Amino acid sequence: MKFQTLAALCALVATVHAHSDDGVFGRRHAQLAQKRQASSSSSTSTSSSSASIASSTATGAVNNAATAASTTAAAVLPSGVPATGANGVPPLSQITSGMPTGAELAATTTYAAGTTPTAVSGAPPLPSTFVFNANNWPSPDVPPPTDSTQVQEWMKELDGVTIPDIAPTKDGECATDPTAAANAQQNGWWTCGGWTRDTDITVCPDKFTWGVSFDDGPSVKTQELLTFLEQKDITATFFVVGSRCVERPNLLIEEYMAGHEISVHTWSHRPLTSQTTEEIVAELGWTREIIKTLTGVTPVTMRPPYGDIDDRVRAISLAMGLTPIIWTRFNGFAFDTNDWQVAAGNVNGIQQMTTFENILGNATNMDTGFVVLQHDLFEITVDLAVGYTIPAALSHNPPFTLKAIGQCNSFPISNMYLETNTQKAFPYPQNVVRNSTSSTSSSSNGTSSTSGSNAGAAQKGSAVSSRNFGAILPSVAVSAAVAFFGALLL
Ligand SMILES: [Zn+2]
Numbered sequence: 001m002k003f004q005t006l007a008a009l010c011a012l013v014a015t016v017h018a019h020s021d022d023g024v025f026g027r028r029h030a031q032l033a034q035k036r037q038a039s040s041s042s043s044t045s046t047s048s049s050s051a052s053i054a055s056s057t058a059t060g061a062v063n064n065a066a067t068a069a070s071t072t073a074a075a076v077l078p079s080g081v082p083a084t085g086a087n088g089v090p091p092l093s094q095i096t097s098g099m100p101t102g103a104e105l106a107a108t109t110t111y112a113a114g115t116t117p118t119a120v121s122g123a124p125p126l127p128s129t130f131v132f133n134a135n136n137w138p139s140p141d142v143p144p145p146t147d148s149t150q151v152q153e154w155m156k157e158l159d160g161v162t163i164p165d166i167a168p169t170k171d172g173e174c175a176t177d178p179t180a181a182a183n184a185q186q187n188g189w190w191t192c193g194g195w196t197r198d199t200d201i202t203v204c205p206d207k208f209t210w211g212v213s214f215d216d217g218p219s220v221k222t223q224e225l226l227t228f229l230e231q232k233d234i235t236a237t238f239f240v241v242g243s244r245c246v247e248r249p250n251l252l253i254e255e256y257m258a259g260h261e262i263s264v265h266t267w268s269h270r271p272l273t274s275q276t277t278e279e280i281v282a283e284l285g286w287t288r289e290i291i292k293t294l295t296g297v298t299p300v301t302m303r304p305p306y307g308d309i310d311d312r313v314r315a316i317s318l319a320m321g322l323t324p325i326i327w328t329r330f331n332g333f334a335f336d337t338n339d340w341q342v343a344a345g346n347v348n349g350i351q352q353m354t355t356f357e358n359i360l361g362n363a364t365n366m367d368t369g370f371v372v373l374q375h376d377l378f379e380i381t382v383d384l385a386v387g388y389t390i391p392a393a394l395s396h397n398p399p400f401t402l403k404a405i406g407q408c409n410s411f412p413i414s415n416m417y418l419e420t421n422t423q424k425a426f427p428y429p430q431n432v433v434r435n436s437t438s439s440t441s442s443s444s445n446g447t448s449s450t451s452g453s454n455a456g457a458a459q460k461g462s463a464v465s466s467r468n469f470g471a472i473l474p475s476v477a478v479s480a481a482v483a484f485f486g487a488l489l490l
Contacts, residue, residue, distance in 0.1 A: 046482060087386020092388060095342060095349030099378045105223035106248035111257055119259030121414040124296045126257075130249040137290070140243035144286050145269050146278035154285040154320065155278060161319040163277060164473075166312040172271020180273075184340070189273065189310040194329045197314060201301070201325040204408030210393055211371035211405035212236040213327070215265055215303065218244050218251035221382035228386045232394065235404040235413075237325070238264035239303040239377070242287035249294050256295045259406045261416050263287055264322055271308040280316045287318070297417035300427045301406070302326050321418060321427045325405055328370040330362050336373040337389055339381040349384060355390050358395060371405055373469040374418030 084091055109324040117123040134146065138144035144151065167180070167185050173191030174181035184192035196202055202209045204274065214225065214236055229236060238255050240262060245252045256262050266283040274281065284302060292298045304313060304324035309324055317324055338355045341347045346353075363370050374389065375381040393400045401408075405415045415421035 003217060017351055029443070053473045060481050085383065085391075089383045089387025092349040092353060093378060095383055097343060097380070099380065101220075103176060104220040107248070107254045108223060109228070109257070110250050111253055113482070115257075117257055119257060119389040119413065119419065120420055121412070122420045123414070123417070124419060126253065126295060127296045131295055132246060132249075137159030137246055138267060140284055141268050142245065143270055143275065144282040146276070146283075150280060150289070151282045151285060153414075154281050157321075158277070158281070158316065158319045161315060163315045163319075164311045166273075166278055166310055168307075169271070169273040170312075172274045172306055184310075184359070187310045187312070188314065190304075191271070191273065191306060191308045194332070194334075195310075196326065197311070199314060199323065200309075200317065201327050201371070201405060201409060203324060203366075203371055204403065204405070205410075206401070206408065207367060208363070208398055208400050209369030209408050210363070210400045210402045211304075211328075211369065212374075212376050212390075212402050213239060213325075213371060213405055213406045214376040215239040216241055216269070216375050216377035218255065219377045220251070221379045222248070222251050222255070222376045225376050225382050225386060226251075226258060226260075228390075229260070229432050230258065230370045232402075233391070235259050235261070235407060236391070237263055237301075237405040238259040239263045239325075240287070240291065240411075241265050242267035242283075242290045243269075245290045245294060247286070252291070252294050256297075259413060261296065261301075261406050262297075263299050263325060263416075264291065264292055266302075266305055271306050272304045272313045273308050273310050273431075277312070277316060280313060281320065284317060284320055284322060299421045300418055302418060302419060318427060323427045327373040328366075330366055330370070332356065333362050334373075335359050335362070335370050337384070339374055339377075339384045339389075342384065343375075343378040343380045347390070352384060353388055353392075356392070360393065360400075363397075363400070369401075369408060382423050393407040422454050 018255075072416060083476060085095075089095075089468050111126055113128045114125045116125050144374070145190060165186070165365050166183075169180045169189075170177040172191055174184060180187075180189070181192050183189075185195055186386075190196060190197045190200075214222075217238060217240060239258050240252060240255075242264075247412065252262070264284055264287045267286045268283060270279075270283065272280050272283065288298055300321055302317050307318075307326050309326070309429075313322055331347070337359065338347065338352050342349055342352045359370075359372065362405045374385050376385075393402060395452075404413075411423070411426065415426055
């Protein structure tokens with residue numbers, strides 16, 4: 001059964017990624033599938049057809065994944081969860097891997113070249129209409145080559161910046177790389193213990209404020225999500241994959257023109273800590289490039305796939321003018337809706353909403369607001385957002401205020417792009433992170449927590465320190481997540 005759903009998911013992803021091949025990510029996926037198969041008593045059919053299951057998730061989901069895995073098939077809805085989704089979304093009980101899916105939705109609004117954006121003050125007119133030429137862009141969903149003239153030019157942005165001498169991790173997961181894991185705190189490795197730096201944006205400062213984000217698109221149902229957000233007058237931050245932007249340029253432009261924040265989420269969705277410095281520059285650079293080509297502006301923020309960042313990745317990102325944004329952890333609990341777990345066939349919609357209820361519960365205990373991880377890669381994940389999670393947040397008592405992440409941190413949207421940014425300190429000075437490797441403020445045993453105290457913008461530019469967002473995740477939990485579908489998330 002598990003592999004039936006896995007195969008269904010792969011088929012879905014294959015339709016999403018028309019150009020997918022069996023690159024590095026496909027091998028990663030295959031390895032994970034094998035691990036999962038080994039732990040399962042049933043099923044023989046596996047699929048590693050998608051090179052770009054790239055998408056979703058996150059290792060930050062580890063704790064949530066464990067929670068979800070331990071949840072038996074709930075028969076009742078969590079309190080406060082609408083029984084029937086809005087906007088034609090199926091009942092929650094029917095949202096599960098393998099559910100019928102509809103046709104892909106194209107952008108409903110197209111903008112002529114030269115149109116002046118109204119949502120971003122001072123933004124340049126839209127560039128010429130995009131015409132895809134495969135010769136001008138890297139192959140989709142595989143790490144771009146590093147010997148191109150473009151990458152070599154972008155490497156110059158690192159000149160004068162000290163990049164910490166941290167070896168690439170094996171695969172971005174501490175369970176499989178004990179050497180790297182032993183230095184996780186020192187190196188500020190988020191994926192392996194939740195270590196952050198003050199240059200990371202991880203929360204919204206104001207209590208009961210939800211920083212809304214969607215990762216891995218633009219995709220098949222992004223348009224449905226955009227329509228919903230417009231109806232609710234909500235702006236979100238879209239962490240886009242370069243390979244998806246090439247496929248669906250008009251959706252990316254529509255997101256931007258509607259006033260949503262656009263941020264870099266790499267070209268091929270590999271764990272960045274596992275890549276060389278040149279590979280990281282290529283991943284970030286090409287995604288930045290396609291966004292600039294389509295919109296005329298350059299994002300000043302990024303989100304590492306799976307939340308996989310350490311001080312080397314931070315230094316590279318900041319040197320390229322990209323401030324990291326992750327999602328909130330509080331007392332070891334990652335604010336991951338686990339929508340990807342439903343798409344992966346690991347949990348059903350009701351179980352996912354039970355996990356989501358935990359997010360709302362943790363949120364009420366925090367002094368600050370929070371940033372939540374969701375995805376617009378799959379129809380299932382869009383259904384959950386449009387029909388359930390966001391409506392539940394809007395009807396919560398006390399109510400949550402939903403904003404894009406820059407907005408909730410009081411950054412004008414114009415400051416989210418290089419060409420229109422008027423705040424000199426944002427992105428941060430390039431030398432901030434290189435001084436950060438000698439962190440001192442976190443607990444030695446990883447069990448005490450300053451969770452929720454990272455007030456985002458309020459701490460910009462302050463002395464860099466590491467913060468432990470709750471207990472260090474036990475390796476068994478990480479293994480469980482890997483056996484799950486680690487490659488799928490974030
Ligand atoms: Zn992602």
